[in-house]
Amino acid sequence: MSDIETSRLSRLITLLTLLQTKRLFTASDFARKFEVSTRTIYRDLQTLEKAGIPILMEEGKGYTLMDGYKLPPVMFTEEEANALITAEKLVSINKDVSLSKNYSEAIIKIKSVLRYHTKDKVNLLSNRVEFWQDPTVIFEFSNLLSSIQNSITNFNVLEIEYQGAQKDETTKRCVEPFAVINKVGENWYLIALCRTRKDFRLFRFDRIKKLQTLEDNFTPHKISLKEYLEKYRQDTFSNP
Template structure:
């Protein structure tokens, strides 16, 4: 999908949300909000009507939705929910107490509409993720989302990993937790070394999530630190 189409789809969705949350919305109000022309808003409203959304036009006043019409609750994919949990970790490092409170309450509302299976997984991920602020450090990783998924679904992962000496090995690992200090790190049980190991995400050259599951490790992240450090 081209970028302009993606932008329009996002705008159409946002217009529906505006119509759901306000009694009446004018074309000018929508045009100003989305930084487009009123002509574009007119076309968007027609597109919504053609797709079956019951938009009512009140002449000289604006637009409203037919009474009783509601779109279903937003359904996040697992990876989208995981991204929100990671964002929550970043916000918790903010120094503004009111901002933290507002964001935490928003995340709680989002969690409340997730399917129960996804709720369990995002709560597990929140317990298994630590983010420490490191100034002037650039964290490089393109595998975080896949590893979050493998961690919460207890899936084996095959990686090609380059150690600090520059040697490459293939490992089968059982993801346990994600940490961020000066870099992103994965704590995982390494089947090659038969022990828990730290893996720097920017040293993972290739990743493959296997169809096989592993037996979940029955301990919290804090229990891991108490036992092994």
């Protein structure tokens, strides 16, 4: 097999993987990623269709796989499997219980598709990697990340009871969740539009004493997370 054929085969496999990970891609999206022409992408998509892959095109939006179509499980290399196991150990010490639980369940499913000889090596590595925590440091854990992530992707308003700087200072607010960020080794934060303040605010997970997902939906915010963080940094450093 020539280098050109190998490159195309790799691109076709990656195209399939991408179609599974994101609902819609345009030909231009693919062309930019692979640094080829859109004409090349159209030919690749036609090749996949001829192979029986049910690719649908939504006019003006992009390409997707037919709903319900399942591709055979992806085979991981040993290095990729090792990276996932190491990440599992790192996730297990984060301060949100829902993330640890969901990731562990995902890893179980991933392990099920590994080749037998890779499984043995992964199990060995799992017992040989650990992230040490200082036993003298007391952490406050949350169990909110999974619910907040769902509200972000479904544009659901959240009602929260939030503790202020003083422990007896608790307020109830309705917020429009926008994003979550984490200070490495520290707290998770919710970035949300506070309907009371009519502006974006940061809410520490360990200060959210109660959270309820409402049926009320909000209009998605046009600002990107990158734009928000740049503005936040500018405001922080310009107003010490």
